[in-house]
Amino acid sequence: MQMNNDRLDTLFADLRSIEATPSDALTARLIADAKRESDQLAAKRERLADRPSGFSMRLLVEDILGLIGGWRPAFSMTASLFCGIWFGALGSDPAMLLPGLGLDRPTITLDLPENPSELIATPEGMTE
Amino acid sequence: MPAMLAIRSLAPASTEKRNCARLQDEDACLLEAFAAGDNRAAQKLIERLSPKVLSQALRLLGTRAEAEDITQEAMLRLWRAAPTWQRRAKVSTWLYRVTANLCLDRLRGRRNSVPFDAVPGEMTAGDPSIIASLQQEARLDALCRALAELPERQALAVSLRFIEGLGNPEIAAIMDIGVEAVESLTARGKRALAAALSSKKEALGYADE
Numbered sequence: 001m002q003m004n005n006d007r008l009d010t011l012f013a014d015l016r017s018i019e020a021t022p023s024d025a026l027t028a029r030l031i032a033d034a035k036r037e038s039d040q041l042a043a044k045r046e047r048l049a050d051r052p053s054g055f056s057m058r059l060l061v062e063d064i065l066g067l068i069g070g071w072r073p074a075f076s077m078t079a080s081l082f083c084g085i086w087f088g089a090l091g092s093d094p095a096m097l098l099p100g101l102g103l104d105r106p107t108i109t110l111d112l113p114e115n116p117s118e119l120i121a122t123p124e125g126m127t128e
Numbered sequence: 129m130p131a132m133l134a135i136r137s138l139a140p141a142s143t144e145k146r147n148c149a150r151l152q153d154e155d156a157c158l159l160e161a162f163a164a165g166d167n168r169a170a171q172k173l174i175e176r177l178s179p180k181v182l183s184q185a186l187r188l189l190g191t192r193a194e195a196e197d198i199t200q201e202a203m204l205r206l207w208r209a210a211p212t213w214q215r216r217a218k219v220s221t222w223l224y225r226v227t228a229n230l231c232l233d234r235l236r237g238r239r240n241s242v243p244f245d246a247v248p249g250e251m252t253a254g255d256p257s258i259i260a261s262l263q264q265e266a267r268l269d270a271l272c273r274a275l276a277e278l279p280e281r282q283a284l285a286v287s288l289r290f291i292e293g294l295g296n297p298e299i300a301a302i303m304d305i306g307v308e309a310v311e312s313l314t315a316r317g318k319r320a321l322a323a324a325l326s327s328k329k330e331a332l333g334y335a336d337e
Binding site: 005007022038041 | 171173207318
């Protein structure tokens with residue numbers, strides 16, 4: 001048989017009748033918590049107030065580095081930037097890179113005959 | 129610039145008073161004063177709100193020690209919400225919701241029954257009503273544990289409606305839902321509670337009529 005609504009309502013009414021007053025110890029704890037949180041908020045406000053209000057290159061650099069993610073990503077981006085400028089300035093011909101890399105002078109020299117058919121080896125006994 | 133915290137600038141006192149009067153939420157004004165550094169505002173808020181929070185927690189948890197823990201946690205969350213408090217809800221309704229959720233979470237984490245020491249009335253040794261009081265404690269404990277087993281929204285709606293005695297429009301504001309949704313949640317929740325407790329009727333001392 002189901003629990004009837006009257007019994008449930010009686011239980012709810014009993015619960016509603018419960019009232020409590022905070023003890024002095026609890027009130028003291030609540031006040032201490034509020035004071036601690038208030039002090040932390042005040043400390044945050046002071047840190048912000050200490051920041052210079054005028055323009056500061058140092059702070060600008062710090063903020064940009066913070067956006068990028070630190071010194072390491074900044075170096076990588078700088079290196080990529082210089083590589084990009086280098087390639088761009090030299091044009092689209094990758095051979096322009098060769099002088100800097102020392103690859104513009106061939107290391108193997110081949111003397112090719114004037115008649116290319118001389119390059120084809122003919123086994124003995126075979127005729128063309 | 130990034131990494132700049134949003135700190136509300138202090139408005140002139142006359143403007144703040146006009147805002148408070150328009151809002152008719154003195155608690156919100158006190159909270160904003162606390163966020164601006166006024167510790168007296170915190171004391172006033174504690175005087176106004178902590179009895180309600182403690183009573184609500186005691187009704188659901190049944191033990192004074194746990195109710196005080198929940199009260200401390202709920203008020204701590206209020207202080208931390210103060211700097212970014214938005215005036216979309218009343219402080220008291222926000223606290224109702226936070227306290228109920230903290231209590232229901234605590235109830236769900238309970239493994240064993242806890243003596244419900246919040247039953248009204250006094251007991252003395254040899255008093256025949258001791259058995260009745262113990263039985264009542266067991267019933268209230270069973271009710272609260274069954275409440276915690278309900279789906280979260282049902283449990284919240286039922287606790288606010290039947291234990292805190294709030295009206296449906298107020299509950300709708302607390303839960304940010306429509307009044308019809310509140311009625312549906314409370315009806316379904318109450319039926320589920322009745323079904324959950326019916327299996328324990330004999331253990332809880334309810335004789336069939």
